[in-house]
Amino acid sequence: MRVQISPDVIKNASCLLGAFDDLPRVSLTHSPTPLELMPNLSKKMQGAQLWVKRDDCTGLGMGGNKVRQLEFYFGQASAIKADTILITGALQSNFARLTAASACKTGLQCHIQIEERVPNSSPLYRHSGNILLSRLYGAILHSFPTGEDEEGADRQLEEIATKLKAEGKIPYVIHLSHGHPPWGALGYVAAASELLEQIDRDKCVIDEVVVASGSGATHAGLLFGLRALGCSIPVRGICVRRQKHLQRPRIFSHCQGIAKILDIENPVSDEDIDLNDDVLAPGYGKINEAVLEAINLTAQNEGIVLDPVYTGRTMAGFLNCARQSEKTDNLLFFHTGGQPAVFAYEDDLTPILSRNIK
Numbered sequence: 001m002r003v004q005i006s007p008d009v010i011k012n013a014s015c016l017l018g019a020f021d022d023l024p025r026v027s028l029t030h031s032p033t034p035l036e037l038m039p040n041l042s043k044k045m046q047g048a049q050l051w052v053k054r055d056d057c058t059g060l061g062m063g064g065n066k067v068r069q070l071e072f073y074f075g076q077a078s079a080i081k082a083d084t085i086l087i088t089g090a091l092q093s094n095f096a097r098l099t100a101a102s103a104c105k106t107g108l109q110c111h112i113q114i115e116e117r118v119p120n121s122s123p124l125y126r127h128s129g130n131i132l133l134s135r136l137y138g139a140i141l142h143s144f145p146t147g148e149d150e151e152g153a154d155r156q157l158e159e160i161a162t163k164l165k166a167e168g169k170i171p172y173v174i175h176l177s178h179g180h181p182p183w184g185a186l187g188y189v190a191a192a193s194e195l196l197e198q199i200d201r202d203k204c205v206i207d208e209v210v211v212a213s214g215s216g217a218t219h220a221g222l223l224f225g226l227r228a229l230g231c232s233i234p235v236r237g238i239c240v241r242r243q244k245h246l247q248r249p250r251i252f253s254h255c256q257g258i259a260k261i262l263d264i265e266n267p268v269s270d271e272d273i274d275l276n277d278d279v280l281a282p283g284y285g286k287i288n289e290a291v292l293e294a295i296n297l298t299a300q301n302e303g304i305v306l307d308p309v310y311t312g313r314t315m316a317g318f319l320n321c322a323r324q325s326e327k328t329d330n331l332l333f334f335h336t337g338g339q340p341a342v343f344a345y346e347d348d349l350t351p352i353l354s355r356n357i358k
C-alpha cells in the first residue's frame with residue numbers, strides 16, 4: 001500500500017499539536033532529527049529502500065527516545081514546582097541516564113533506583129555505559145533487589161519520595177508500573193507529526209514504520225499520532241521486553257491514556273496494533289545471533305551504532321521485514337538510541353569483532 005501525505009494531514013498536524021498547547025512541557029530535544037536513507041544496507045539486503053529516523057540524535061546527554069518523552073515528565077514536575085525527580089530502572093537504563101541529564105539541564109536533583117534486572121555481573125555492565133553517565137550527571141543512587149516487580153519498584157520509589165518530602169523537598173516520581181498517565185508517549189505523538197512533515201517536505205514515500213516496543217510509550221505515541229493525523233502507514237512494534245500477547249493490551253491502554261490526556265477520541269483500534277516477537281528469545285536484554293548480525297551489518301554498512309538491548313533487536317526484526325519486502329517498498333527504522341550500552345555490553349559484542357577485519 002502506498003501512502004501519500006495530503007495537505008490535510010499537515011493541517012491536522014497543527015490542529016493536533018494545538019491540543020498540546022495547554023500541556024506543561026520542557027524543551028529538551030534537538031529536533032527535527034534527521035530522516036535518512038541507508039543506501040548501503042538497502043543494497044546489501046537486495047530488497048526495499050531502507051530509511052532511518054535518527055532519534056539517537058535527540059541531543060541531550062548522548063540522546064535517544066527518552067529525551068522526547070522526558071519533555072512531558074519534566075513538564076509535570078515543573079507544574080508542581082518539583083526540585084527533585086525520581087526514577088527506577090536497570091543498571092543500564094537509558095531512561096534513568098537521560099532523566100539524570102535532564103535534571104542537570106533543568107536544575108533538579110535526580111534519584112535513581114537501580115533494579116537488578118539483567119543477571120549479568122560483569123564489571124563493565126556494573127560500571128560503564130549508562131551507569132557511568134548517570135553518575136557523571138550527579139544522580140543519587142538507590143538499590144532494589146529484583147528486576148521483575150514493577151509495582152514493588154514503584155512502591156519503594158514512593159517511600160524514598162516520602163522521606164524526601166519530610167526533609168522539605170518537592171519530589172516528582174516517574175513511575176515504571178502500568179496504569180499511570182502515559183506522559184512520555186506524548187513525545188512520540190509529536191514525533192509522528194514531525195515525521196509526516198519531513199516525508200512531505202522531502203517528497204519521499206514510507207510504506208511501513210518499524211519501532212522498538214518496550215514500555216510501549218514510543219510505539220503507542222507514534223501509532224496514535226499518525227492515526228490522529230489521518231495517516232495510515234502501518235507501524236510494526238518489535239517486542240524487546242515481553243511477548244506480543246502481553247504487550248498488545250499495554251499498547252492499547254497507552255493509546256486510551258493518550259486520548260484521555262489530549263481529550264480526543266482514540267483513533268487506534270486493537271487490529272491496528274501490529275506486534276512481532278520473533279527475535280525476542282531468549283529474553284529482555286539477552287543477546288541472540290540475529291541481534292549480533294543486525295548490530296554488525298548496520299555498523300559495517302552505515303556507520304550507525306545500535307545497542308544490544310533495544311535497537312539491535314529492533315533492527316533484527318526490521319531486517320526480517322526487509323527480507324519479506326518488495327523492491328519497490330520503502331521501510332523506515334526508528335532508531336531510538338541506547339548507544340552508551342555498547343560499552344557496558346562489550347563482552348557480548350566481542351564475538352562479532354573478530355568477524356569484522358576487512
Ligand SMILES: *Cc1c(COP(=O)(O)O)cnc(C)c1O
Pocket residue numbers: 064065066094095212213214215216217218219307310311336337338339
Ligand atoms: C526505552 C528504550 C526503548 C523502548 O521505548 P519504550 O517507549 O519504552 O517502548 C527503545 N530503545 C531505547 C534505546 C530505549 O532506551
